[in-house]
Amino acid sequence: MLKITNLHATVEGTEILKGINLEVAPGEIHAIMGPNGSGKSTLAQVLAGHDAFTVTEGTVRYENEDLLDMAPEDRARKGVFLAFQYPVEIPGVNSAYFLRTGLNEVRKARGEEEIDAYDFLALIRAKMALVEMDESFLKRSVNEGFSGGEKKRHEVLQMAVLEPRLAILDETDSGLDIDALRVVANGVNQLHTPQNSAIVVTHYQRLLEYIVPDYVHVLMGGRIVRSGGKELALQLEDRGYDWIREETAAAAATTQPAGA
Amino acid sequence: MAADNDTISGYAAAFEGFEAALNGGARSPLHARRREAIARLQEHGLPTARFEAWRHTNPAPLASGCFAPVMTAGKLSAEAIRPFVVSAIDGPLLVFADGQFVPGLSRVSDLPDGVQVHSLSAPGSGTAAIISGNLAALTLGAEHGFAALNTAFVRDGAIVTINAGCTVDLPVQILHVSTGQAGLTTPRTLVVAAAGSRASVVETFASTTSGAGVLTSSVAEIVVGAGAVVEHTRIHLHGAESLHAGTLHVTEAQDARFTAHTFCLAGRILREDVHTVLRGEHIESTLNGLSLPLGDDHVDNYTTIEHVAPDCSSHELYKGVVGGRAHNVFRGKIHVHQAAQRTDAYQSNQNLLMSDDAEINSKPQLEIYADDVKCSHGSTTGQLDPDALFYLRARGVGLQQARGVLTRAFAGELVDRLQHEGLRNHVERLVSTRLDAVLADQGEAR
Numbered sequence: 154m155l156k157i158t159n160l161h162a163t164v165e166g167t168e169i170l171k172g173i174n175l176e177v178a179p180g181e182i183h184a185i186m187g188p189n190g191s192g193k194s195t196l197a198q199v200l201a202g203h204d205a206f207t208v209t210e211g212t213v214r215y216e217n218e219d220l221l222d223m224a225p226e227d228r229a230r231k232g233v234f235l236a237f238q239y240p241v242e243i244p245g246v247n248s249a250y251f252l253r254t255g256l257n258e259v260r261k262a263r264g265e266e267e268i269d270a271y272d273f274l275a276l277i278r279a280k281m282a283l284v285e286m287d288e289s290f291l292k293r294s295v296n297e298g299f300s301g302g303e304k305k306r307h308e309v310l311q312m313a314v315l316e317p318r319l320a321i322l323d324e325t326d327s328g329l330d331i332d333a334l335r336v337v338a339n340g341v342n343q344l345h346t347p348q349n350s351a352i353v354v355t356h357y358q359r360l361l362e363y364i365v366p367d368y369v370h371v372l373m374g375g376r377i378v379r380s381g382g383k384e385l386a387l388q389l390e391d392r393g394y395d396w397i398r399e400e401t402a403a404a405a406a407t408t409q410p411a412g413a
Numbered sequence: 414m415a416a417d418n419d420t421i422s423g424y425a426a427a428f429e430g431f432e433a434a435l436n437g438g439a440r441s442p443l444h445a446r447r448r449e450a451i452a453r454l455q456e457h458g459l460p461t462a463r464f465e466a467w468r469h470t471n472p473a474p475l476a477s478g479c480f481a482p483v484m485t486a487g488k489l490s491a492e493a494i495r496p497f498v499v500s501a502i503d504g505p506l507l508v509f510a511d512g513q514f515v516p517g518l519s520r521v522s523d524l525p526d527g528v529q530v531h532s533l534s535a536p537g538s539g540t541a542a543i544i545s546g547n548l549a550a551l552t553l554g555a556e557h558g559f560a561a562l563n564t565a566f567v568r569d570g571a572i573v574t575i576n577a578g579c580t581v582d583l584p585v586q587i588l589h590v591s592t593g594q595a596g597l598t599t600p601r602t603l604v605v606a607a608a609g610s611r612a613s614v615v616e617t618f619a620s621t622t623s624g625a626g627v628l629t630s631s632v633a634e635i636v637v638g639a640g641a642v643v644e645h646t647r648i649h650l651h652g653a654e655s656l657h658a659g660t661l662h663v664t665e666a667q668d669a670r671f672t673a674h675t676f677c678l679a680g681r682i683l684r685e686d687v688h689t690v691l692r693g694e695h696i697e698s699t700l701n702g703l704s705l706p707l708g709d710d711h712v713d714n715y716t717t718i719e720h721v722a723p724d725c726s727s728h729e730l731y732k733g734v735v736g737g738r739a740h741n742v743f744r745g746k747i748h749v750h751q752a753a754q755r756t757d758a759y760q761s762n763q764n765l766l767m768s769d770d771a772e773i774n775s776k777p778q779l780e781i782y783a784d785d786v787k788c789s790h791g792s793t794t795g796q797l798d799p800d801a802l803f804y805l806r807a808r809g810v811g812l813q814q815a816r817g818v819l820t821r822a823f824a825g826e827l828v829d830r831l832q833h834e835g836l837r838n839h840v841e842r843l844v845s846t847r848l849d850a851v852l853a854d855q856g857e858a859r
Contacts, residue, residue: 201807229809241804245822254818255808262809311808 154179154350155220155319160211162199169195171375172211177319180347184361184386185354187372188394193354194238196372197323200352201235202228215319229255230262232318236308236325242296248307249291252277252314259315280313284340302333309340316344320351326360338363358390371397421458423479425451428565431482442545443533443567449553450564459558466557469742469774470684470713475658476558480597480628482566486513487592489621494518497588497619497650501835504583505530507571510590512598514569527579528612533570533601540572548603551634551662557686559658563599563630570601573614577607577638584613584646584833591629591652593622602633606641608666613644615836618659624652624681631659639666639693644832645673648840651680653708659685667693667722674831676840677704677712678847688717691725691753702731703827705847706739707854713742720753723783729760732827734820735771736854746778747788754783760790765797765823768855813852820848 160173169192177183187193199206200213202225213220220228243251257267268276281288284306296304305325312320325337341351341364353364361369361383369385370377373394378401379385389397428451432439459476460467489510498506507530508518514532521530531537533544552560571587589600604614616633629651637643651657657680665671669691677683683706689698704712718727733741743762764773777790797819805815824844831837 203803224812225803225806226809226811226815229807235807237804237807241798241800243801243804243819243822245825246818251805251808254810254814255805258809258811258814315808 154216156214158212160196160199160213161209162195162206163209164195164206168209169206169375170199173372173375173377175370175377177350177352179350181368182345182351182353182364182366184366184369185352185372186356186358186369186386186389189356191372192375193372194323197235197238197321197352197354200321201225201233226258229315230259234312234315234317234320236305236312236320236322238323238325238327240296240304240308242294244294244297246295247292248295249273249277251295252311255311256314277314280310283313283343284310285336286310301328302330305329305333305337309337313340313344318349320344320349322351322353322355324354324356326355326357334360335363358386361386373398373401417459417461417477420477420479421455424562424565425455427479427482431484431566434484442541443548446549446553447565447567450549450561453553454558454561454565457558457561459562466715466744469740470682470711474682475628475656475684480595480626483511483594483596483598486510486515487594489515489518489590489592491518493621494588494590494619497590497617499584499586499615499836499839501838502584502586502615502833504581505585506588507532507586508588508590509569509571509600511592511594512569512589512600525581525583527576527610528581528585529574530585531572533572534568540574543574543605544572544603547605547634547636549634551664552632552660557658557660559630560632560660562597563601563632563660566597566599567601567632568599570603573602573604573612575606575610575612575641578609580611581613584615584644584836587614587616589616589618589629589631591620591622591624591627591655593620593624593627593652595626597628597630600629600631604633604635604643604645606635606637606643608638609640610638611642613646613833615646615648617648617650618657619650620652620655622652624655627652627655629655629657629659631657633659633661635661635663635671637663637665637669637671640668641666642670643672645671646831646836646840647673647675647685648843649675649677649680649683649685650843651683653679653681655680656682657684661685661687663689665689665691665693665696665698668695669693670697672699672830673701674827675700675702675714676827676844677702677706677714678843680710680712682711684713684715686715688719690719690721691727692721694722694724696722696725698725698727700727700729700731701827701830703824703844704731704733704735704741705824705844705851706733706741707736707851708739709737710739711742712740713744715744717746717748718758720747720749720756720758723752723754723756725753726757727759730827731762732824733764733773734767734824734848734851735764735773736767736851738768738770738772740772740774742774744776744778745790746780747790749781749783749786749788751782754785756783756786756788758786758788762792763823764794765820766794767820767851816852817848820852821845824848
């Protein structure tokens with residue numbers, strides 16, 4: 154489904170991603186963990202097409218197409234979804250309009266009919282129940298005055314409405330209490346099918362108790378330095394990141410060719 | 414004295430011709446006002462580029478050269494005015510063609526109780542006193558020379574009076590249509606809302622042509638009685654080449670609530686002077702404005718809120734979405750007299766630049782002579798929030814559509830402030846259509 158090869162990306166001339174390799178097959182859940190500033194959010198944003206980042210090297214194939222060649226809206230229409238770490242407030246645009254506009258664009262791209270206001274209401278009610286959000290949010294401006302937890306639920310709501318093939322959750326768990334975490338995780342798990350995949354970017358192992366990953370990757374210094382199963386997350390929880398940092402440095406020293 | 418003597422002597426000669434053709438009307442009280450006005454115009458002239466009030470708007474296209482007053486109204490059909498009439502409002506309607514009342518297209522009978530509408534050329538019984546007591550009373554002394562020009566050549570106009578304590582639910586519509594005859598037209602409106610009344614008046618300026626060579630010099634005067642609640646909406650839908658210099662002058666008595674909405678949607682040069690005077694205590698006054706210039710358009714909203722009495726509040730919000738090489742100017746003066754203690758005044762001007770070549774000037778001007786006041790102002794100018802654009806795109810909304818969504822939300826705040834649902838929907842359609850054109854006019858930007 155997704156194949157990232159030697160991905161390098163910079164922001165304002167500073168290289169953040171220094172050669173990411175990652176492959177995600179249909180139905181898989183991959184967790185990406187790592188200390189602050191390691192490039193986790195950059196990877197998520199590059200995959201969604203944020204133009205603040207410049208890809209300087211490497212390729213990303215998504216369902217056998219060049220993802221990096223697509224505009225952000227085309228990525229979304231083809232089933233890539235980013236749950237934002239910092240959801241944006243849009244004064245004057247209510248949530249219902251926002252959700253329906255996005256959904257209709259995605260439906261059009263799938264060759265489906267646009268959904269009318271009546272059917273949309275039925276759909277959105279079901280999805281809101283899933284993330285335990287009150288219907289009153291539909292009339293409110295997008296994210297304006299929402300609490301941190303409400304913003305994150307709203308992200309998961311959008312995901313549930315758009316039903317992406319590849320969901321990328323960028324620290325969706327940060328700042329959530331245990332109830333909100335359970336709700337968010339439940340939303341993600343409901344969406345998970347043998348065809349749909351997810352990349353879960355997180356700081357803590359906590360979320361992975363609810364969303365069980367097939368693979369865990371450690372991103373450090375702009376590279377994936379270690380990959381493993383879900384037990385790797387538990388190891389990180391116990392031991393932190395320093396041991397990986399040391400082992401990586403040692404490995405780099407031994408493999409460095411003489412004279413380089 | 415104006416630098417351009419030829420222009421003024423041209424108007425003086427035109428006035429003589431106008432007067433000679435009045436056929437007895439020269440003795441009317443109205444004509445006495447015209448004479449005062451032409452004398453004032455000859456004395457003070459029209460603005461020049463040296464006027465501080467015209468710092469960001471070159472008055473030459475409006476004030477240099479005499480625009481011959483249009484003396485006969487062009488033909489106007491019901492079909493032609495249909496787009497400009499709020500169909501959802503089945504209330505009083507006064508239609509003017511090139512400044513002259515068109516009874517056949519108007520709706521002035523079977524009016525709701527307590528409201529009277531008349532044309533200045535055929536005033537009804539009892540309105541003579543209202544005319545002589547109020548017409549030009551507010552504007553003859555105005556610094557704006559165009560108000561004198563309007564009064565000097567005014568032939569017709571709308572007079573709306575609302576009886577004390579009466580509530581008029583349906584907005585009164587006044588439609589000023591130019592049929593494209595080149596020269597000067599002088600639409601005129603007088604609204605007198607007696608104590609405790611409630612009313613809404615909508616004025617639309619429109620054109621059936623591009624309006625090349627058309628100068629509209631409009632004046633509206635509004636008298637808001639004690640405790641009266643008045644909403645006044647001006648929709649500028651001039652021809653793309655039209656020139657307009659307008660004056661709105663309002664006087665408010667104690668406990669009044671007045672709201673003005675100004676939508677500058679089309680016209681080559683639109684200058685709008687708004688001046689409201691809060692004369693009594695506990696008045697709440699609001700000025701709203703939305704300007705959507707594109708191409709080579711130039712819009713200048715020159716506003717003054719004068720707090721004369723204590724314990725009043727005023728709110729002002731003007732927004733602009735500016736495309737092409739257009740220029741949007743805002744001046745917001747809040748003048749707080751020494752007696753106007755405990756004034757609460759807030760002003761905000763926000764602009765979105767949709768092209769690299771668009772230009773704005775924003776000038777707050779606070780003159781405060783009282784010591785116990787709360788006055789604040791803010792001004793922002795920028796482009797659409799790139800984070801919000803990305804957010805929408807990440808949900809599948811294309812770039813152009815995302816720009817449209819955000820721009821409509823920005824402008825929508827002012828549309829949403831209209832009280833009457835039918836009017837709000839009408840203006841929303843007009844604004845939406847215009848925004849499409851502004852969004853398409855991005856100059857060299859992507």
